[in-house]
Amino acid sequence: MTKEEKPVPLTKLPDVCVRCATCMAACPVSRVTPRFPGPKQAGPGAQRFRSAAEASVDDWIDLCTGCRLCDTVCPAGVPISEMNMMAKAKYLDERGRTFRDWLLVRSDLFGEMAARYSKIVNPLLKKKVVRWLLDALLRIDRRRALPAYEHPTFRRWFRTRQAPKGGGPEVAYFYGCFTNTNETDVGKAAVEILEAHGLKVVVPPQRCCGIPRLGVGDLRRAREMGRRNVDFLLRTVRGLDIVFSSTSCGLMLRHEYGPLLHLPGAEELARRLFDICEYLLGLHEEGKPAATFQPIPLKAAYFAPCHLRSLDIGLPALELLRRVPGLDVSLVEAECCGLGGLYGFKKEKFAIAEEIGKDLTEAIARMKPDIILTDCEGCRMQIRHLTGLKVLHPVQLLRDALERQGEEIHRVPVESFNYLG
Amino acid sequence: MKRFDLIVIGTGLAGLTAARTAIGMGAKVLIVGRGMGALTLFGNTVDLLGEIPPDTEMEEGISRWIASHPEHPYARTGWEGIESAIAAFQELFPPPYNFAAAGRGNSLLPTGAGTMRPTWLIPVTMAAGAAMTPAETLIVGFRGFKDFQGDTVSLHMKCRGVTLPLPRYGLEGLTAPALARLMDETSFRERLGEAIRQQMAGERFIGLPAVLGLRDPAAVLKTLETITGARVFEIPMLPPSIPGTRIFHRFREELIAKGATFRMGHPVSGAVVKDGRCEGIRIDNPPLVAEYRADRFILATGRFLGGGLWAEMERIIEPVFDIPVFQPGERGQWFGERFFEPEAHPIHRAGVVTDADLRPVDTLGRVVLANLRAAGSILAHHQAIEEKSREGIDIATGFLAAKKALAL
Ligand SMILES: Cc1cc2nc3c(=O)[nH]c(=O)nc-3n(C[C@H](O)[C@H](O)[C@H](O)COP(=O)(O)OP(=O)(O)OC[C@H]3O[C@@H](n4cnc5c(N)ncnc54)[C@H](O)[C@@H]3O)c2cc1C
Ligand code: SF4
Ligand code: SF4
Numbered sequence: 121m122t123k124e125e126k127p128v129p130l131t132k133l134p135d136v137c138v139r140c141a142t143c144m145a146a147c148p149v150s151r152v153t154p155r156f157p158g159p160k161q162a163g164p165g166a167q168r169f170r171s172a173a174e175a176s177v178d179d180w181i182d183l184c185t186g187c188r189l190c191d192t193v194c195p196a197g198v199p200i201s202e203m204n205m206m207a208k209a210k211y212l213d214e215r216g217r218t219f220r221d222w223l224l225v226r227s228d229l230f231g232e233m234a235a236r237y238s239k240i241v242n243p244l245l246k247k248k249v250v251r252w253l254l255d256a257l258l259r260i261d262r263r264r265a266l267p268a269y270e271h272p273t274f275r276r277w278f279r280t281r282q283a284p285k286g287g288g289p290e291v292a293y294f295y296g297c298f299t300n301t302n303e304t305d306v307g308k309a310a311v312e313i314l315e316a317h318g319l320k321v322v323v324p325p326q327r328c329c330g331i332p333r334l335g336v337g338d339l340r341r342a343r344e345m346g347r348r349n350v351d352f353l354l355r356t357v358r359g360l361d362i363v364f365s366s367t368s369c370g371l372m373l374r375h376e377y378g379p380l381l382h383l384p385g386a387e388e389l390a391r392r393l394f395d396i397c398e399y400l401l402g403l404h405e406e407g408k409p410a411a412t413f414q415p416i417p418l419k420a421a422y423f424a425p426c427h428l429r430s431l432d433i434g435l436p437a438l439e440l441l442r443r444v445p446g447l448d449v450s451l452v453e454a455e456c457c458g459l460g461g462l463y464g465f466k467k468e469k470f471a472i473a474e475e476i477g478k479d480l481t482e483a484i485a486r487m488k489p490d491i492i493l494t495d496c497e498g499c500r501m502q503i504r505h506l507t508g509l510k511v512l513h514p515v516q517l518l519r520d521a522l523e524r525q526g527e528e529i530h531r532v533p534v535e536s537f538n539y540l541g
Numbered sequence: 542m543k544r545f546d547l548i549v550i551g552t553g554l555a556g557l558t559a560a561r562t563a564i565g566m567g568a569k570v571l572i573v574g575r576g577m578g579a580l581t582l583f584g585n586t587v588d589l590l591g592e593i594p595p596d597t598e599m600e601e602g603i604s605r606w607i608a609s610h611p612e613h614p615y616a617r618t619g620w621e622g623i624e625s626a627i628a629a630f631q632e633l634f635p636p637p638y639n640f641a642a643a644g645r646g647n648s649l650l651p652t653g654a655g656t657m658r659p660t661w662l663i664p665v666t667m668a669a670g671a672a673m674t675p676a677e678t679l680i681v682g683f684r685g686f687k688d689f690q691g692d693t694v695s696l697h698m699k700c701r702g703v704t705l706p707l708p709r710y711g712l713e714g715l716t717a718p719a720l721a722r723l724m725d726e727t728s729f730r731e732r733l734g735e736a737i738r739q740q741m742a743g744e745r746f747i748g749l750p751a752v753l754g755l756r757d758p759a760a761v762l763k764t765l766e767t768i769t770g771a772r773v774f775e776i777p778m779l780p781p782s783i784p785g786t787r788i789f790h791r792f793r794e795e796l797i798a799k800g801a802t803f804r805m806g807h808p809v810s811g812a813v814v815k816d817g818r819c820e821g822i823r824i825d826n827p828p829l830v831a832e833y834r835a836d837r838f839i840l841a842t843g844r845f846l847g848g849g850l851w852a853e854m855e856r857i858i859e860p861v862f863d864i865p866v867f868q869p870g871e872r873g874q875w876f877g878e879r880f881f882e883p884e885a886h887p888i889h890r891a892g893v894v895t896d897a898d899l900r901p902v903d904t905l906g907r908v909v910l911a912n913l914r915a916a917g918s919i920l921a922h923h924q925a926i927e928e929k930s931r932e933g934i935d936i937a938t939g940f941l942a943a944k945k946a947l948a949l
Contacts, residue, residue: 138846140581140582140780140846141581141582141779141780141781142576142577142581142582142780142781144716144717144718144780144781145577145581145718145781145782145783145786146577147718150716150718150719151716151718151719151722152719152722153719154711154712154713154714154715154716154719157714158716191806192576192805192806193576193577193581193805193806194576194577195575195576195577195578195846195847195848196576196848197575197576197808197848374829375826375827375828375829378827378828379827379828386828387828390828390829391829402543405543406543429805429806430806432804432805432806432807432824432826433804434571434802434803434804435797435802435803438797439800439802442800450798451794451797451798453790453794479722
């Protein structure tokens with residue numbers, strides 16, 4: 121062992137792997153390309169040969185999307201995706217990250233600005249020549265539509281809106297960057313549905329959760345961002361539960377801040393964090409004050425994002441949606457949408473993301489749904505891109521199904537997605 | 542806190558069967574597993590008792606087996622229990638991708654090692670393997686596909702064999718799931734079928750590695766049979782098993798559609814026990830520990846590979862409830878002289894001993910926890926590998942455990 125190498129806990133040693141290859145049945149990437157050797161090889165297999173003192177040779181490690189599906193099926197509890205991420209971090213530390221990666225992971229910083237100037241920014245992002253330039257200069261694939269920005273941001277909307285009168289127990293909401301600047305209606309729906317369950321919503325100060333940084337193996341900055349969030353949120357959780365509507369942000373806050381990034385206070389925070397549907401379903405099941413839903417006669421397909429599976433809380437959105445009368449909802453039998461966060465925007469990975477997405481597209485085509493529902497913004501973007509169909513967060517449909525006094529006809533689900541296709 | 546009628550621990554074939562049986566009885570079910578279970582390793586066909594000779598009728602063979610093995614899990618279920626559990630399994634796989642027995646006793650099917658192996662229920666994609674004769678069979682392997690050595694298979698089976706390049710450039714090194722996915726594509730399998738047809742010299746059977754599609758294997762089979770004019774069969778091979786993955790997916794789809802809560806990826810780390818009953822379980826999902834409550838529990842965590850049994854220095858333990866485990870003597874006596882012995886290594890006898898209702902008991906035969914049952918390979922006194930009884934034990938005891946649990 122060289123000086124730089126710290127002892128690894130026994131449960132995280134590659135020798136925990138029994139070489140059963142179960143993870144190979146789950147990996148969406150090695151299922152579509154022989155360029156990536158799959159979790160068994162890329163994770164514990166290659167780990168035996170890795171050393172902090174020697175340069176990385178595993179060029180393909182960057183092809184792991186970090187979906188964590190391998191972790192969910194391994195019978196031996198091997199932290200496969202974590203091994204991959206660490207190896208990727210080392211590989212990219214040595215090779216250097218591109219300007220594109222530098223830029224993409226900072227979308228939280230320019231997002232607020234872009235939202236403010238969305239009238240200018242959105243038409244630009246739509247322009248062929250701009251997309252061509254982004255492709256040629258930054259290797260952001262021009263076939264991938266870029267999400268439009270919305271003004272005002274969710275945060276601003278929340279601050280300036282006429283809050284409903286009356287009390288009720290408080291709950292805090294972690295909205296995430298994409299909801300704030302690109303899909304504000306998800307945030308509005310989250311607030312409305314929580315209020316309809318008799319809760320008073322507060323929105324604590326918050327920053328990007330940092331998961332995009334993990335995608336480019338930048339653990340140092342992910343930790344910095346995490347530390348800021350823990351500081352902000354701890355004050356809140358010392359009294360309140362926090363719900364999140366983005367499964368990826370939620371996974372990062374709840375399960376990576378502590379076990380991976382070792383942030384002080386992470387455990388205290390994790391105990392009071394809930395997926396919004398998990399939280400609402402809990403209210404319904406425990407007989408607490410809950411909203412009632414009016415019929416929505418639609419055929420819906422629900423897709424369970426990878427990071428929701430990693431949260432390992434079952435499928436609370438599906439269970440909640442089943443409580444909407446008239447809604448014919450079933451689960452899409454597909455494993456992964458393929459986008460992998462920023463992965464699918466990258467030119468060299470676009471084809472892989474498309475190929476993974478094909479299985480999902482075909483599964484949806486067989487179901488012929490009126491509407492698709494899924495909890496992750498990445499999945500929503502990808503499914504819109506692949507199918508051209510209407511894709512919502514489950515809370516948007518639930519909000520539309522709320523029984524309102526004096527309102528006979530339910531609202532038509534939001535039409536404007538501000539999605540440049 | 543949410544309360545379930547039944548919590549099943551283990552997402553292998555035994556746990557999946559128990560959960561499905563319970564759902565069918567109207568129960569509110571949570572099923573949890575730390576990984577996917579052995580289906581993706583060995584799951585291909587359904588063995589009941591490969592040990593009995595192919596010319597013996599299955600019911601007769603098993604009834605005799607039960608009479609001479611009163612401690613075997615089959616002695617708990619009886620032939621009737623096996624029969625109804627197997628029928629329920631078959632219902633889950635309606636045609637065209639169905640499972641059926643090829644005769645009144647075991648049938649011999651070719652394996653990826655080039656041997657013939659006895660089994661009971663056969664998926665439609667392997668059925669022709671039970672009818673093949675070496676002289677009339679062509680074994681097809683794929684260039685660059687390491688998990689299936691067509692040459693070895695054909696050599697051992699005394700058939701003719703060919704190794705074909707895949708009909709698309711740049712696919713060498715693909716894994717079984719990747720190949721299976723490509724087979725689901727009509728144009729790919731049509732081109733493959735055409736390439737196989739060109740190699741044929743009057744054969745009536747074609748054996749391929751078991752990668753004939755994940756989504757619609759019966760359609761893959763049909764395309765290949767139509768183009769080649771021969772009967773096509775899959776040959777089970779190294780893990781991950783595609784046929785086993787199909788079984789897992791079918792169960793998961795059914796369970797979720799019928800309202801079961803399905804959790805996978807984290808281990809059950811302990812139980813809440815009070816007054817001789819189990820009240821709840823804890824699932825480790827760092828940094829959190831989630832607690833779930835239920836009225837009844839079924840333990841179907843498998844053996845050593847999945848962590849259902851754990852070998853300490855001198856003792857074998859059951860880590861979730863720490864219930865008594867039948868010990869195969871001292872460590873020096875656990876293993877035979879050689880790895881491949883005709884007799885099972887004594888360690889394989891280890892496991893959980895139960896009463897007739899599948900409730901774990903201690904050495905004095907006393908029930909340990911009134912509302913806990915055990916099912917599947919974790920049970921003691923079977924030698925699933927040597928007897929070739931793995932799936933039969935899983936399905937029959939999973940079914941019985943759920944029936945008994947909910948009859949409370
Ligand atoms: C998919 C797969 C394919 C394989 N292929 C081959 C092959 O082709 N050729 C080959 O030779 N081998 C192969 N092996 C390896 C071989 O089968 C096993 O490693 C070995 O036989 C262990 O037996 P087991 O399965 O009963 O042990 P396991 O089920 O792995 O259980 C091992 C037990 O031993 C205990 N243990 C380990 N060390 C100690 C210790 N020091 N003190 C006390 N207890 C300990 C552990 O706690 C564990 O409970 C393969 C293994 C797998 C999983
Ligand atoms: S994290 Fe996803 S992409 Fe990476 S190895 Fe695991 S399953 Fe494959
Ligand atoms: S599933 Fe786990 S134990 Fe099996 S090969 Fe993959 S990493 Fe190893």
